[in-house]
Structure formats: structure tokens, C-alpha cells
Amino acid sequence: MAKKKQPTQRPRWKDGFRNVPADVPPEIAFNEISKAINQAKTESNRDKAKVLVQNSRRKSSPLHRYFEWDNKAAADNWRIHQAEYLIRAVELVWVEEDDDNAAEVATRAFVNVPPGENDDEDSPVGYQNIIEAMSDEERRQRIIAQALKDLEQWRVRYAHLVEVGEIIAATKKVERKLRRKAKSPALASR
Numbered sequence: 422m423a424k425k426k427q428p429t430q431r432p433r434w435k436d437g438f439r440n441v442p443a444d445v446p447p448e449i450a451f452n453e454i455s456k457a458i459n460q461a462k463t464e465s466n467r468d469k470a471k472v473l474v475q476n477s478r479r480k481s482s483p484l485h486r487y488f489e490w491d492n493k494a495a496a497d498n499w500r501i502h503q504a505e506y507l508i509r510a511v512e513l514v515w516v517e518e519d520d521d522n523a524a525e526v527a528t529r530a531f532v533n534v535p536p537g538e539n540d541d542e543d544s545p546v547g548y549q550n551i552i553e554a555m556s557d558e559e560r561r562q563r564i565i566a567q568a569l570k571d572l573e574q575w576r577v578r579y580a581h582l583v584e585v586g587e588i589i590a591a592t593k594k595v596e597r598k599l600r601r602k603a604k605s606p607a608l609a610s611r
């Protein structure tokens with residue numbers, strides 16, 4: 422019987438991660454960030470992030486290059502982050518009532534519609550009212566395609582947990598069903 426090899430691991434930049442220095446290989450970043458996290462002795466992750474920023478202020482710090490130190494640019498980026506948070510914070514609540522009880526279903530009021538392959542400047546993309554976005558079949562298909570991408574990222578993030586194996590299998594089954602029924606090339610491909 423062949424001896425089973427130990428799995429190997431390697432760091433990489435997460436897809437869509439912004440503000441990554443192009444000249445820094447992920448292996449180096451992983452080592453630098455790991456060392457800084459281990460050195461930041463705090464009780465909570467929130468405090469740990471604060472300590473990382475404080476320890477990165479010196480130009481000689483290995484993590485200095487990962488942060489925006491121009492205060493005006495950093496303030497503008499923070500306000501953009503706050504605006505995105507504000508957009509995500511609003512929900513629409515539907516209440517279904519009958520004689521005996523009421524049930525509420527809440528969802529985000531705004532949804533981020535990803536761009537399509539043939540979009541131009543006037544194409545409706547970005548955050549939009551969920552009712553309007555879901556009423557348009559093309560935008561609806563884009564949103565579903567993005568949801569499936571997000572689901573795949575979740576599966577990858579938690580694939581190492583045996584306890585969620587059944588959930589992962591069920592999501593794959595639903596995804597295959599959706600792709601078979603797909604009306605949109607964005608949803609059908611993969």
C-alpha cells in the first residue's frame with residue numbers, strides 16, 4: 422500500500438483583493454503578516470488589527486507597504502467603505518399575514534449587479550434597488566451567477582470542515598440544477 426503524501430500548502434492573493442502591492446509575492450506577504458499577527462498580543466481580532474496598523478506606521482516595518490498612509494486618500498477610501506456599508510445595511514421586509522400569525526422575510530434593499538460581457542457605459546451595473554434589478558431577467562441572471570460564485574467561495578473557505586460536508590454536497594446539487602435551467606450564458610458556463 423502506497424504511503425499517503427502530506428498535503429502541501431501555498432499562499433496566494435485572494436481574487437478581487439484590492440490594494441495588494443504588485444511587487445510582493447504572496448509567500449512573502451503571508452510570512453510578514455503571520456509574524457506581525459503573532460507579535461500583536463491582544464484579546465480580540467479587532468484590537469489585533471488596530472495593533473497591526475500601529476506597528477506598521479514606521480517605514481521600516483515590513484507591513485508598512487500594505488497600508489495607505491496618505492491621510493486624504495485613506496479618508497476618501499474609508500468614506501467609500503462607509504457608503505458601501507450603508508448601502509448593505511438597508512433591508513426590505515415583507516410581511517405575510519394570515520388569521521393566525523405573521524411571517525417576516527427580510528432581504529437587502531440594494532443588490533450589486535455585476536457587469537455583463539457586452540456592457541457599455543450606460544449598462545445598469547453596481548448597487549441597485551433589488552426589486553428593479555430582480556424584475557429584469559438579464560440582471561436577475563447576473564445576480565444569480567454572482568450568488569453561485571459567492572457560494573463556491575464559501576465552499577472553498579469551509580471545505581476543510583467535515584461537519585459541513587453535507588451542506589457543501591447539497592449546494593453543489595442545487596447549483597447543478599440551476600445551471601441546467603439557466604437562461605443566461607453567464608449562469609450556464611463554468
